[in-house]
Amino acid sequence: MDDSDExxxxxxxxxxxxxxxxxxxxxLPSMLGLARRILGNAAxxxxxxxxxxxxxxxxxxxxQPLALLRTWLSRVVVNLCLDRKRKAPWxxxxxxxxxxxxxxxxxxxxxxxxxEQKLAAAIADLPARQRAAIVLSYTEGMSNAQVAEILDTxxxxxxxxxxxxxxxxRRALAPVIDEDKENE
Amino acid sequence: xxxxxxxSFLDRHGADPARWPSDQRAGAEQLIADDRQARRTFEAxxxxxxxxxxxxxxxxxxxxxxxxxxxxxxxxLPRQRQPFWRLPAVLLDWQFxxxxxxxxxxxxxxxxxxxxxxxxxxxxxxxxNGQSVSAGATGIGAVVFEPEPLTGAxx
Numbered sequence: 001m002d003d004s005d006e007x008x009x010x011x012x013x014x015x016x017x018x019x020x021x022x023x024x025x026x027x028l029p030s031m032l033g034l035a036r037r038i039l040g041n042a043a044x045x046x047x048x049x050x051x052x053x054x055x056x057x058x059x060x061x062x063x064q065p066l067a068l069l070r071t072w073l074s075r076v077v078v079n080l081c082l083d084r085k086r087k088a089p090w091x092x093x094x095x096x097x098x099x100x101x102x103x104x105x106x107x108x109x110x111x112x113x114x115x116e117q118k119l120a121a122a123i124a125d126l127p128a129r130q131r132a133a134i135v136l137s138y139t140e141g142m143s144n145a146q147v148a149e150i151l152d153t154x155x156x157x158x159x160x161x162x163x164x165x166x167x168x169x170r171r172a173l174a175p176v177i178d179e180d181k182e183n184e
Numbered sequence: 185x186x187x188x189x190x191x192s193f194l195d196r197h198g199a200d201p202a203r204w205p206s207d208q209r210a211g212a213e214q215l216i217a218d219d220r221q222a223r224r225t226f227e228a229x230x231x232x233x234x235x236x237x238x239x240x241x242x243x244x245x246x247x248x249x250x251x252x253x254x255x256x257x258x259x260x261l262p263r264q265r266q267p268f269w270r271l272p273a274v275l276l277d278w279q280f281x282x283x284x285x286x287x288x289x290x291x292x293x294x295x296x297x298x299x300x301x302x303x304x305x306x307x308x309x310x311x312x313n314g315q316s317v318s319a320g321a322t323g324i325g326a327v328v329f330e331p332e333p334l335t336g337a338x339x
Binding site: 013015017020021024025028029032033036037042045046049050053054057058059060061062115116119120123134135137138139143144159162163166167169170173176177 | 235236247249252253261
């Protein structure tokens with residue numbers, strides 16, 4: 001049996017719940033990762049991923065395979081994250097508690113962990129669309145054109161988001177970047 | 185390209201020359217080779233890129249979250265939304281074959297009605313109806329045209 005995303009979506013469009021669960025099992029980890037990086041906490045990321053998958057189910061009969069399912073899912077997740085950021089105030093990382101990642105940092109030095117925290121805080125302070133552009137660009141390794149497709153904007157607008165986002169990061173992380181230089 | 189433009193170029197396309205636009209790559213590489221300030225800008229961009237890549241691609245165990253969401257999705261799924269062109273598609277796909285008994289019954293009724301009509305069997309029924317109406321006309325009229333009890337108005 002053809003188990004490509006397109007074939008599974010055709011089955012989902014006919015109301016096949018098993019095909020839907022297969023799509024969910026296949027794409028859910030990357031959807032969760034993307035949402036968590038944009039939103040900054042795991043609980044909201046779970047809500048967003050669940051809502052995105054329910055949209056896949058309810059809209060499957062209307063889905064047209066014009067783009068890759070993965071791209072379409074990323075677009076749904078990013079839009080839901082941006083909506084959520086517009087509605088809810090940002091929760092500081094310290095207040096948000098630990099992320100889902102609870103693997104021990106035994107092999108990482110305290111300095112590295114501190115640098116990571118500063119970087120996470122600087123990314124969290126970025127405006128939502130700048131953060132989304134940077135997350136898509138560095139997590140998924142997407143080209144600016146692919147990021148533009150997901151953010152439903154132009155390539156030049158994405159480039160502007162990246163330029164402003166990195167300017168903000170450089171300002172916030174100047175000491176950290178200098179430390180990193182000394183460590184090399 | 186001056187240093188500020190080069191920094192903007194690096195922000196737009198990243199510090200990996202493989203991702204630079206092919207028509208600008210040679211010029212950017214030449215600038216890095218020739219200009220010390222550009223080289224420092226490039227090195228700073230490489231450090232920021234490396235930090236971001238390391239941070240974004242850090243392995244996070246998504247299994248617990250995945251299991252929680254899959255468990256929530258195991259409940260009853262909502263009704264799917266059908267596209268508006270579904271109805272014409274259903275009509276086009278209509279299979280008429282299972283309807284033949286009803287079509288046969290309708291045809292039989294039509295034939296029976298036709299024979300009743302030409303044989304005159306319906307006339308006696310009409311006569312009977314006419315007689316009963318004339319016989320009971322007074323009683324029906326009294327009921328139907330009786331004055332309205334409260335106002336005394338007649339319809």
